[in-house]
Amino acid sequence: MIFEHMDRIVFAGDSVTDMESAQPVGEGLFENVGKSYVRIVENMLAAFYPEIYLRVTNSGISGNTSRDLLQRFDRDVVSLKPDWVSICIGINDVWRQFDSPAIPDEQVSPEEYRSNVEKMILSVKDNVKGVFLMTPYYMEPNAEDWMRKRMDTYGAICRELAEKYGCCFIDLQAVFNDYFQYRHSSYIAWDRIHPNQIGATVIARAFLEKCGFDYNHRPGEE
Amino acid sequence: MIFEHMDRIVFAGDSVTDMESAQPVGEGLFENVGKSYVRIVENMLAAFYPEIYLRVTNSGISGNTSRDLLQRFDRDVVSLKPDWVSICIGINDVWRQFDSPAIPDEQVSPEEYRSNVEKMILSVKDNVKGVFLMTPYYMEPNAEDWMRKRMDTYGAICRELAEKYGCCFIDLQAVFNDYFQYRHSSYIAWDRIHPNQIGATVIARAFLEKCGFDYNHRPGEE
Amino acid sequence: MIFEHMDRIVFAGDSVTDMESAQPVGEGLFENVGKSYVRIVENMLAAFYPEIYLRVTNSGISGNTSRDLLQRFDRDVVSLKPDWVSICIGINDVWRQFDSPAIPDEQVSPEEYRSNVEKMILSVKDNVKGVFLMTPYYMEPNAEDWMRKRMDTYGAICRELAEKYGCCFIDLQAVFNDYFQYRHSSYIAWDRIHPNQIGATVIARAFLEKCGFDYNHRPGEE
Amino acid sequence: MIFEHMDRIVFAGDSVTDMESAQPVGEGLFENVGKSYVRIVENMLAAFYPEIYLRVTNSGISGNTSRDLLQRFDRDVVSLKPDWVSICIGINDVWRQFDSPAIPDEQVSPEEYRSNVEKMILSVKDNVKGVFLMTPYYMEPNAEDWMRKRMDTYGAICRELAEKYGCCFIDLQAVFNDYFQYRHSSYIAWDRIHPNQIGATVIARAFLEKCGFDYNHRPGEE
Amino acid sequence: MIFEHMDRIVFAGDSVTDMESAQPVGEGLFENVGKSYVRIVENMLAAFYPEIYLRVTNSGISGNTSRDLLQRFDRDVVSLKPDWVSICIGINDVWRQFDSPAIPDEQVSPEEYRSNVEKMILSVKDNVKGVFLMTPYYMEPNAEDWMRKRMDTYGAICRELAEKYGCCFIDLQAVFNDYFQYRHSSYIAWDRIHPNQIGATVIARAFLEKCGFDYNHRPGEE
Amino acid sequence: MIFEHMDRIVFAGDSVTDMESAQPVGEGLFENVGKSYVRIVENMLAAFYPEIYLRVTNSGISGNTSRDLLQRFDRDVVSLKPDWVSICIGINDVWRQFDSPAIPDEQVSPEEYRSNVEKMILSVKDNVKGVFLMTPYYMEPNAEDWMRKRMDTYGAICRELAEKYGCCFIDLQAVFNDYFQYRHSSYIAWDRIHPNQIGATVIARAFLEKCGFDYNHRPGEE
Amino acid sequence: MIFEHMDRIVFAGDSVTDMESAQPVGEGLFENVGKSYVRIVENMLAAFYPEIYLRVTNSGISGNTSRDLLQRFDRDVVSLKPDWVSICIGINDVWRQFDSPAIPDEQVSPEEYRSNVEKMILSVKDNVKGVFLMTPYYMEPNAEDWMRKRMDTYGAICRELAEKYGCCFIDLQAVFNDYFQYRHSSYIAWDRIHPNQIGATVIARAFLEKCGFDYNHRPGEE
Amino acid sequence: MIFEHMDRIVFAGDSVTDMESAQPVGEGLFENVGKSYVRIVENMLAAFYPEIYLRVTNSGISGNTSRDLLQRFDRDVVSLKPDWVSICIGINDVWRQFDSPAIPDEQVSPEEYRSNVEKMILSVKDNVKGVFLMTPYYMEPNAEDWMRKRMDTYGAICRELAEKYGCCFIDLQAVFNDYFQYRHSSYIAWDRIHPNQIGATVIARAFLEKCGFDYNHRPGEE
Secondary structure, three states: OOOOOOOEEEEEEOHHHHOOOOOOOEOOOOOOOOOOHHHHHHHHHHHHOOOOOOEEEEEEOOOOOHHHHHHHHHHHOHHHOOOEEEEEOOHHHHHHHHHOOOOHHHOOOHHHHHHHHHHHHHHHHHHOOEEEEEOOOOOOOOOOOHHHHHHHHHHHHHHHHHHHHOOEEEOHHHHHHHHOOOOOHHHOOOOOOOOOHHHHHHHHHHHHHOOOOOOOOOOOOO | OOOOOOOEEEEEEOHHHHOOOOOOOEOOOOOOOOOOHHHHHHHHHHHHOOOOOOEEEEEEOOOOOHHHHHHHHHHHOHHHOOOEEEEEOOHHHHHHHHHOOOOHHHOOOHHHHHHHHHHHHHHHHHHOOEEEEEOOOOOOOOOOOHHHHHHHHHHHHHHHHHHHHOOEEEOHHHHHHHHOOOOOHHHOOOOOOOOOHHHHHHHHHHHHHOOOOOOOOOOOOO | OOOOOOOEEEEEEOHHHHOOOOOOOEOOOOOOOOOOHHHHHHHHHHHHOOOOOOEEEEEEOOOOOHHHHHHHHHHHOHHHOOOEEEEEOOHHHHHHHHHOOOOHHHOOOHHHHHHHHHHHHHHHHHHOOEEEEEOOOOOOOOOOOHHHHHHHHHHHHHHHHHHHHOOEEEOHHHHHHHHOOOOOHHHOOOOOOOOOHHHHHHHHHHHHHOOOOOOOOOOOOO | OOOOOOOEEEEEEOHHHHOOOOOOOEOOOOOOOOOOHHHHHHHHHHHHOOOOOOEEEEEEOOOOOHHHHHHHHHHHOHHHOOOEEEEEOOHHHHHHHHHOOOOHHHOOOHHHHHHHHHHHHHHHHHHOOEEEEEOOOOOOOOOOOHHHHHHHHHHHHHHHHHHHHOOEEEOHHHHHHHHOOOOOHHHOOOOOOOOOHHHHHHHHHHHHHOOOOOOOOOOOOO | OOOOOOOEEEEEEOHHHHOOOOOOOEOOOOOOOOOOHHHHHHHHHHHHOOOOOOEEEEEEOOOOOHHHHHHHHHHHOHHHOOOEEEEEOOHHHHHHHHHOOOOHHHOOOHHHHHHHHHHHHHHHHHHOOEEEEEOOOOOOOOOOOHHHHHHHHHHHHHHHHHHHHOOEEEOHHHHHHHHOOOOOHHHOOOOOOOOOHHHHHHHHHHHHHOOOOOOOOOOOOO | OOOOOOOEEEEEEOHHHHOOOOOOOEOOOOOOOOOOHHHHHHHHHHHHOOOOOOEEEEEEOOOOOHHHHHHHHHHHOHHHOOOEEEEEOOHHHHHHHHHOOOOHHHOOOHHHHHHHHHHHHHHHHHHOOEEEEEOOOOOOOOOOOHHHHHHHHHHHHHHHHHHHHOOEEEOHHHHHHHHOOOOOHHHOOOOOOOOOHHHHHHHHHHHHHOOOOOOOOOOOOO | OOOOOOOEEEEEEOHHHHOOOOOOOEOOOOOOOOOOHHHHHHHHHHHHOOOOOOEEEEEEOOOOOHHHHHHOHHHHOHHHOOOEEEEEOOHHHHHHHHHOOOOHHHOOOHHHHHHHHHHHHHHHHHHOOEEEEEOOOOOOOOOOOHHHHHHHHHHHHHHHHHHHHOOEEEOHHHHHHHHOOOOOHHHOOOOOOOOOHHHHHHHHHHHHHOOOOOOOOOOOOO | OOOOOOOEEEEEEOHHHHOOOOOOOEOOOOOOOOOOHHHHHHHHHHHHOOOOOOEEEEEEOOOOOHHHHHHHHHHHOHHHOOOEEEEEOOHHHHHHHHHOOOOHHHOOOHHHHHHHHHHHHHHHHHHOOEEEEEOOOOOOOOOOOHHHHHHHHHHHHHHHHHHHHOOEEEOHHHHHHHHOOOOOHHHOOOOOOOOOHHHHHHHHHHHHHOOOOOOOOOOOOO
């Protein structure tokens, strides 16, 4: 597994990452780390690898676009001196274009999105062991849906930036597309955005897979 | 307009009809009539036709399937001696098949749905001036979506029963399909089922259209 | 209809406009726009004209007199760069004269009222497509009632200013007077000021009528 | 003063009498007796006549019509074995005719009103020292107002029954009419029905006046 | 009666005056004026003298000693430009000596009390029509009780200051002493300090008596 | 000490005993045993005698008179098969005579009080190791106070019954009288009835003194 | 994996199983299934095996001993017609012996425990595909701790019954013992009983391991 | 007893001291002093020594490490000018090492602990009559437990500092070790840190023992 004893992993994002975590960042005791995939990732790491102590920090804030996240990135990510950074942003950049079409100042264009995420990557990449980039997604299997199509544009920018900067790329849209071959989207999210605990587990699994997580690992065994 | 002074109109249904109405039925003062399209229908009738007094009763209960509604139909509809009855049921019959696929007792098959709605119609049709039948719907423009396709089956049963018994048929699925040519579904409902106030207005408009509602009506003018 | 795609309409006022809207101004998602006639105006525009995206902003604050509104007019109206402005103010200017007769500093005289509203008009009229001026009202059909009589003085100032500056004038007092030929005031407001949802619909209808709103409009049809 | 040491006085009525009193009847410690004129009557009696112990019971329930009160009159009045009974009922009998015109079962006609109140009087008059009958009222000085005019019909029935059975008659409508020569109705009630504490004091004063209450009384002085 | 049309009366004090009034000062609409004797004084004035408009302001704050009140006297009394000022302070000065004997900084000595109250009087007396001075009290008829005895010392200072500066003196301790000849103190206050509504009425009566309040007054009658 | 391993002690009483204990009886985990002297007695027994396990049950219910307690004595005391019973009742029997003088049915006379307490004693005395009888009290050092004097009558009945049936008698009135030589009653109770935690400790000390409680006891030492 | 499409799995237990699940049993939408290991088991099954629909029911109730669970076993387990049953009970049987040593009726002896669990097994074993038996545990690595030692006695009974009836045995005590070689118990539970989300994940992992759960499973792949 | 009339005793610490006390420091009326051993110490002093007035101040704040306490020591202890100071700190210094092993900045090393406590002692010792030093503790009888062993290191530092500076040393770990010979730790604390009321009484007893508290003391007796 790629994480080492006493590494700090910071997850930046929007409500999908936040889910009731302490504000602006949450970690450690009580419910501080929230109820999102971050909670599940920490559960799995701590339950399967008790001999490796990892500091998991949730820097998600509900409603954030990439513009909002960039604005607080120094305070909530860089200054925490993370060993690893995971970014999952962009859903609200797109969503506001469809649920608030007449309020342009709440929307973020693909160009600005690319610039925002690129700045985030640049501000951390030289000081961390690795950067994870998760695509924004829409739990809509129909690729012709207006919002899904638009989201795919932003996801493609993610992929492009991940390749350019050697980030670990996690294509959540593809993960959900696979899943919806077996279950309807309403099974894991009522609004096609906010996953329930099962949906969060799907995300956490996709993340752990990129980390060399070994489900058969037992400390003390070879 | 088809409603006459002192007519009573009872709207039966699920959460789309209910929306915080008094339980089991609500009408009159305060917030009793809830916040759904029923509220808007009453607002429009009372604002445009002040000279015609109409009793509008909300018999919607959240989460109801057609089985649940049939079970309480005598108490909450028939015994109220309505002049007009409007039925909008079936969404939960279908939804549970997708969000709770492993719990068959919460789902209602097309056959049972047909039977349930037919029994409702038969129990009132001879004693009322008219019955409205609204289709269940899924605010999903993609007709290939599993749940939308399934919902269409139930909508077709509605249409068939409306024709068989001379009910006034309101094809809400078609209404929303039209609407989604101009706006994305997330504009009027986050979960593609529960309309916000704009979505409720779309339903109310479809209903009023079937009632000969004249938006240019002014009492005292000819 | 007079509104064009992507126009912004700002409604300034007191509790009649506010009704639980976000403070100091509310728009867009959730319940931000409140529950007043503004909510209904937005519902109707969005439901009947889905092809025209309009930004509807509620700048109402409960309890405001014209003095209070003027004091915040730059922040809550002018700086929002509206295309259209609607002002409905004055009820509290008068009401305090009757429910708090011994507290003169909470009351606003007709002279000050005229000056306050005039300043509001002047601060926006050159930069907007139109200004709506709604009269303050008292839902009291008896023109000899002390408070109704006083309110009429303020309404007359509204009319005068509307004419002077070419505002679109909406005589809400007259609208309610008409309505009370058919229903008692207690049907739409318990305190003769705050309309229930039916009363709010009456106001919204009066507003839409001034906008060339076509209830038979269907996008895509000619 | 007409009340004697250890007399029990029961006040029956609707929300004007109730005002948060314990349900169905309230008296004694804490806030049981509510916040209406009953509270003020008890305050005055106890403050000015400390040497006379009186048991004051509030049998008001909000929303009651004369039909509702009659239905519970045995339980909440007769069975308490009062020495004095005060009845103030009828406002809701009339109000429902105007705020809920399409719901006839919630309204009470003058004929039924007369019968209901008469039955109440007959059920107690032989076992008490006296019966007080307060008119229902509408805080509307305009005698031509539809609801005020209707209320006067019920008030006249009260007067007639009071004379027929020798009850102590309290014309609250007249009391308020006098008051409104000096203040606007909005000063003591926002909805023209529910008095604020000042309005409740006006009622209490009218009641005490009929009891020979001496404001200059001092125990121990002659 | 001594009060004239449009006079403003400010009541300064502790929890006996405050009783849930708006903070720091309360008046006018809603529950702002609190539930103490101030509320009752306003009720009586407004109910019996509707032709005289009086502004009644509650400047009581729970827990205040004379030191606390002096510290805020400019803001909460003087700057309001009252026509009449009523001061009822000192109970907490004494009470803390008995319920918190080991915390000397929360107690106020007789010397400081005299100085504090004197400063209050001096700061207003030349600009008002009159100053009322109410004694602090302890609802304990036994003059040998430690706290009662101590309270009497402070009451005597009040009397002395009232005489020195020509204030209207209200001896609440004497008023309650009289009352307790007929009822036990537990009838009007559980803790012998905070009066219930009956006790508040006793205080209000004592106040009104000093104002030439005429209970038989009727506007329009001679 | 008189209690033996695994003894059960049941404390019956009113609010002085109850103080937020579980209803109708409370013991064991969490806050079930309430916050009264019972809690303190259990704390002391468990902290000083850890080797002796004792079951302490709180059967106090706020507001109870001896009549109320007798009515539930079988259910809440006898049926629990206690080894020891402690009764502290009578305060409300007396209090209601002073705070509710006009409501005779809530008061209990000395004769009935004697009979009630005697029945309680008789129902348990043959099946327990001992009965404690605590006097009702009034934290008023002035023996001439009406309520204190009345309370003494009930306390004397307690003493008499304790002697007649060999109960362990605890004269709480005397305990408080002693205490008030050093502190004012307001130090341990605001209403002279409900002790604060210090007052509860005073009661607990008086109780433990009757039990042979040894404050110097240390298990394992001789 | 041992579970088949449309199997129903019922988890019976105490607070470790319950954790805010719907009462008495919870499943399906919203938070009904609670926050315990049951939630995590369902998450993992649904996330990794989307093609297999499983009905997961939580029949845990906080505070239950084996006696309590047996008493409701028919209603909450048997009558649900499960395909699989998992039982985790006994912690409270033991805990009450240590936190409530003087209250024997809340404790359950080893003999009764054996009998209770045996009856549960017998009531379902012939009608299900399998029974899981999880040991009660105490998160205390010191085997000499009084409560841990006692808990081991109950765990041994579990093992014995599992062998006798061919149940799938899950030794949670051993699982935690292993875990505490790497982390202190305070890391996963503050009271050594109620696991946090990491502790619940440890339990869920132990359960899934017995089910042939394949973490590398992907539907559609061979 | 060592405390003299009008002495002030300040208790500094973490949640064990705090337990809902007013923040940052609490004393006097109402629940300000919290529910910890401080409350019990004050109860005992006031109940047994009513003739000696003592000011007991709770300066505990939940979650504090010695670093946190040092940082606020001037404000919350020194500036209060205490006659006696009691310090009980260090539990969180250790606990965070086990429940948050990956978050080093929340932990305090033995070296820093020694320095922190020494600074506290030095800042007060010359201006007070005495300093009490209570050891941090872990209610774990097994001395080999990782956290207990670590806690003992910090307790030893306490003892060493107490000897060096002549503080009154209270070995709470030893007190609890004795106690656990008779009861299991779960009897007085669920998480082995926060005592219930019985555990708090055990601490209070240990404190009072060091103060020459005489349980047989009676004022006025020799």
